[in-house]
Amino acid sequence: MRWHLLLSLLISSTALADSLHTCEHCAKHLLPAITQITPGRKYARDRRVDIEHLKLDVTPDFVRRTVAGTMTMTFSPIGLPLDKLELDAVDLAIADVQVTGAQLAEWVRSADKLALIFAAPIAPGTHISITIQYSAEPTRGLYFRTPEMGYKPGDTQVWTQGEADLHRFWFPCYDYPNERFTSEVICHAPKGMEVVSNGRLLSTTDAGDLTTWHWLQDKPHVNYLIALAAGFFHKIEDKAGTIPLALLVPPSHKDQAANAFADTRKIIEFFEKEIGVPFPWDKYYQVFCHDFLAGGMENTSCTFEASSLLFNSDTENLRSLYWLDAHETAHQWFGDLVTCRDWSHLWLNEGFASYYTVLYEEEKNGHDAMLYSLWQEAEDVLDAKDTRPTVWRDYGDPMQQFDTRVYPKGAWILHMLRSQLGPDLYRLAIRTYLERHRNGIVSTDDLHKIVEEVSGLSFDAFFDQWLYHGGFPELKVDYAWDAATKQAKITVKQTQKVTDQARLFQFPLPVGFTVKGQKEPLKFTMKITQAEEEFYFALPAQPELLRVDPDYTVLAKVDFTPPGDMLDKQLASDVIGRLLAATHLGTRKDQASVDKLAALLKEDPMEAIRTQAARSLAKIANPAARAALIASLPGQPNARCRLAVVEALSSIPHPDAQQALMKHAETEKNPGILTAIIRSWGTRPGDAAVATALARQLTTPSYQNAIAAAAISAYRAQDEPSATPAILKTLQEDPLGFRTRDYANALDTLAFLSRKEENRDEIRSFLINHLTHPKEELRTAAAKALGVLRDPKALAVLQAMLPGAGPYADPTREAASKSIQTLQAEQTGSAELKNLWNEVQQLQKKTEALQKQLGDSKKKATPTKK
Template sequence: MAGLNREFALPGTRPKFARDRVVDVEHIALRLDLDPVAKLLRGTAHLDCAVLAPDTRWVVLDAVELTVGAVRVGDAAAPFAHDGLLLRIDLGGKRPAGERIAIEVDYEGRPRRGLYFVGPDEGYPDKPLQAWTQGQDEDSRHWFPCFDQPHEKATSEVTVTVPHGWFALSNGELIEDEAIGDRRRLHYKLDIPHSCYLVTLAAGELATLEHRWRDVLVTYHVARGLEAQAQRTLERTPRMLEVFSEKFGVDYPYSRYAQVFVADFIFGGMENTTATTLTDVVLLDERAALDHDVDSLVAHELAHQWFGDLVTCRDWGEGWLNEGFATYSEYVWREAYEGRDAADLELEDWAETYMGEDGGRYRRTIATKLYDEPIDIFDHHLYDKGGRVLHMLRYELGDDAFWGSLRHYLTKHRHGSVETRDLARAVEEATGRVLDWFFSQWVIDGDGHPELKVAFTWDPDTRLATATIEQTHKVEGKTPRFRLPTRLRFRVDGQDVDVPVEVVDERHAFHVPLDAEPTQAIFDPGRVMLAHVDTDKSQALWIGELEAATLAVDRIHA
């Protein structure tokens, strides 16, 4: 089943590593003016920096297709060179490590990425006039000069002037809101460091709905007239905050959580720190709400406030530490709200989409430095396989150890950036379990998934049930012979008997003494393992599983 259609990265692709930094950007303050009719942005970016490299003479910032008018270092004008991609700033002499400098850049532009102006057109005359940003993965550089890498974190302020009647949302607390002639100026501040791709702005004629969860201000923002739909779509947000704070062992880490619906958003949602952006196409009217919800999307973006915002992947090749956790949090929410049987169906969907990509497009390791563009790694390997790997990790550790490991991981790396090895070390420090083999085969070094043939037989003379398990996939490239801890479940005299086993070789036969002939024999109950499994057993065992297996997912697959 290996994906042999093409390689994930083009031949000759060079590994992508985090870039060097000569300064640490500690604080970003943006002063912006939006002209939505002209689709024009004018701004000043103020960056407070600490010099890292000795004898630093130049600072290079990402600034794509912005017109730079002036640059100042401290109070003095500074020479600069801008090629449309990078802004090179002369610091006016060698600066020692540890010195603090302030850089200001005046600029304007009509961004084609990063910041989007949307509004009515011939096909959609009722579309609202709005402006919104989308920074992930490396598009913040299109609307403000920055060091646009996920491991660079800074506190932020955004002061924005918008037309009268508009509201604007950004990260953190709203500390100023005043009329300036026929315009409106709003000032937001976030005193917790976060990555540039998470800096956000969304503006338009927006209504606001306010709620509270504990001491956290919870707000929903939507085009006027759609307030009821926004409330209906997001009404379980406070309960999600409670579930995730309890499960992750770390309370929601910010003083507010906002969600804003915008028109023509290019993704389903984006987890900007304290202020998630959502596409307005998911708004639920009364009839739609009878048939489905968008809880998975809402839970996914909320979970990113911990996994992605509070603790962030060091580089995009480690992006599964953001997206895998957010995806698995969809399961965590569904399990808490509707129960395991409903949640397990999400796991099945993830396996199907990942295996379709693996078998039909390409096969790759989840963590990788080999990609053409950062956006390429945001695929089903990253999201769906990543979520399934975390589910397997949970069952490998057990619930108490799993949630304790996540609490330690989030606490240890709070406001920091991480790689897969940081998660592995957090598990080891919290539990004593050394799971390098697990992360190696599933995330770092190994690709693909096991393909298994499983056969169950019963010997009435010896009262032995035998499970024969064979790994049938080709061990080639980066696809390994897997180490597979799992369980066999037998139903004997109306009771489930679970037998832990570990498959490490190409073929194993496990002989299990039982008091009576089983009416069920299930490999990997609950289908925890990410694998393609072909099972051979008697018709009676299939019928027993179909009629009475403890877990719905096992009954479905009987």
């Protein structure tokens, strides 16, 4: 699942296409808390039964936004007699429970479980079938998108999102990844809609105003990968060999569909060749969903993705979906064909998907592009400075696992493994891993065993330090040349803080010397085992260039400054060498460094280097650097490089830079770059030219109103209250044209710009109206904005939202509570009263918790008997 995509992405109009894989996915942090945080280490659940098949027969009601269904499950106890079967079920109305093959004594409904108690224990191996009729108005797991909820007419849809444990909100199930079974989904949807689920379509049958779609997944998969999407879609189709491919988008986005489907067939064909295992499912569909919770979700045979990631061709190469496409497609092998047995081993899903996305980058754009992708993944890991292990059992909720430790770091772990084994042996290990555990659940030990089996080498240290401990090496590297002995001396110090969680590392660190007269660099490998070590290398002559880890095979933060003119040599080396040199030049202020960066910005054949040169010039930010950026702007045909220059100039608070951006805005046609310029105007309050331009851009039509959203963002940064009427008018005239998160940001902007106004009635009323909006994100944004507005007249409305609490967090109520606290403190101006308010809030929470416990006790005391 591509979380840190929506994660950091979804996407900002100024983000590069390749930022789709920044810590993203991390996306988990964009999601509201959906389950209670439970302390303590987490281990896999007991598997009391072997589930053989699960059948869902459901009818979604698009008007009431409810679902009625029948779940049928066949299973047999595994090793011990079974007297009770517990299923996960949250807020489901259970109408009836029937059991075949055993006698049911009673069933008991609690807040999050449905317990089936049998009259006599069921012997292991006995085949049992249970059928449960239920209905639900789900708040998680299954999501409606209808015109009544603020979506465009004709775009109606409903879709599911199961990972990590959300299916329990719309059907009773075993909601954990260590159990696999076949499944089928029967859905009765209004005629004219299309229904997509796992596996192959068995039939469609019309009955009155409904069409019944019957999908069968006859290969076992885990519960969270069950999928259902129903709605109106624009569909395009293709094939990868004999595998049917399709992409479905909301009809209002049909013009953007082809951009999202350009690489799918090529990706599957490449993965089949690279992995050595054929595509394992009957089809591969991609469904783009409104306000999806992540960048994408790899349901078996049908990935669901966020419609807000679709893009127009006028964004040139700023936007692309092949990264997301490759990531989710790789999951069809890694995560779907084999699945992590519990969430502590999530990297076996996400790390593999992330790394095979990097490998597809090499297939598509070459080895240098692959190296740059690894550079970006490494930057995410190094910037996060996370010292928790990748295999980590101390999470409070599974969603806390979806971060840099399992995505980019997981990818780098595989890259280091591949670098040590070599590509061929690595491929053998991965093919063996998939074939041996096909249609099964896996842990990190399963991969470890196979790597050692095929290589004959011990990887104990590798897996222990990279998977079961945290952090990464931080290296201080020094170099000296002894002319008398013709020896190069390299000193390596590990400078990271050593703890029980992050230890000293033992690893091979390659080094390369370029010596005049030698056709190829002389390469050696240093075995790093200590906190500080010295290494000596006999060379035929003093090296012209020294590269630490020249082939980019180690995830480490390396502090090494090339001495003398080595830096100039590095500027003419490979892509990583040039990136390192361009980054280092950004720490200098001399004219020579500016000239070198300006040359890179103008002449380097790779956009990644030109982009880094622009960033380094922005760090220098002296007149010469500024002039070099301004001079390069008109002549940058590559959109990513042009955007990098725009962002670099935006970071320099000088009239020359601002004037260059204003002039460029008059001719720039790429909306992604234009929105970056518009956002930069937020630093220029009181500028008449900017005020005129912003007013014009606020009403400029654009895909998903991206330009208007950028103008609203600039107005907020300027703190320009005079813009409030125009912003309000724009939101009222075209509320459906904005992405939900942009509209939510605009609500916050309205409140912020009006907070000091004497009369805030109109804005307060507008925000209060959104407290009952069907979109949770907008309800939450409105509740938060009322606190930003600082209008005490909103207190009564917000306080009315607080009564009632459940076991799952309500982000709107939480936002209302924080806004009440802010308004109460503003109103009284008394620290004492503010403290009293805090005490009242805590007392209310305790009361609600006690009420819930009492309610649960009553439910347990009076079980429902059938």
